Amino acid sequence: SQTIHQWPATLVQPVGSPLSLECTVEGTSNPNLYWYRQAAGRGLQLLFYSVGIGQISSEVPQNLSASRPQDRQFILSSKKLLLSDSGFYLCAWSPGTVNTEAFFGQGTRLTVV
């Protein structure tokens, strides 16, 4: 069966420090991968998605970047965190076919102090 792993679960980082969140998927190949951010009490905002290795699409301009160095690995990064980067970050994957659902990781709660 397919599983998605996202870590760490919680993270407290100072302003100006770098960030690296990692997400890996097991049990499938060539998945579509996504990074979402969720502000407290709000819905999910799509940040990046990828349909293949090295293929990254950004949905909103921001202080973050994403990379996909391997087929089932998706990394969210920042060189210098801002206070406004605080939030709940979720990684998700879906099969690259029509009429299928997306599967979410358990999220990383990032607090920038």
Add this chain to the structure above:
Amino acid sequence: DAKTTQPPSMDCAEGRAANLPCNHSTISGNEYVYWYRQIHSQGPQYIIHGLKNNETNEMASLIITEDRKSSTLILPHATLRDTAVYYCIVMDTNAGKSTFGDGTTLTVKP
């Protein structure tokens, strides 16, 4: 992707049916209606989806109007564990490429 409109909150008595509405008046012909739910501080969980026919699975039923401009998620016998935020979204071929609105916070009360 089309946008959706949901009531911000709803209450339901335990054991009763919970009917959660969603408006998606700008949905296009190739877009599916998906429902997810999110329990506090966890990742969203897929519930059900459909194109134009009503759908049922072990978790819920999805009723889509004939004009596809709205839908209703039905939890037939709500339990306290169904308390969560429920998101209705519409998507075409890229199943995860969507922005989730603020959803409906369903509170199931004993």
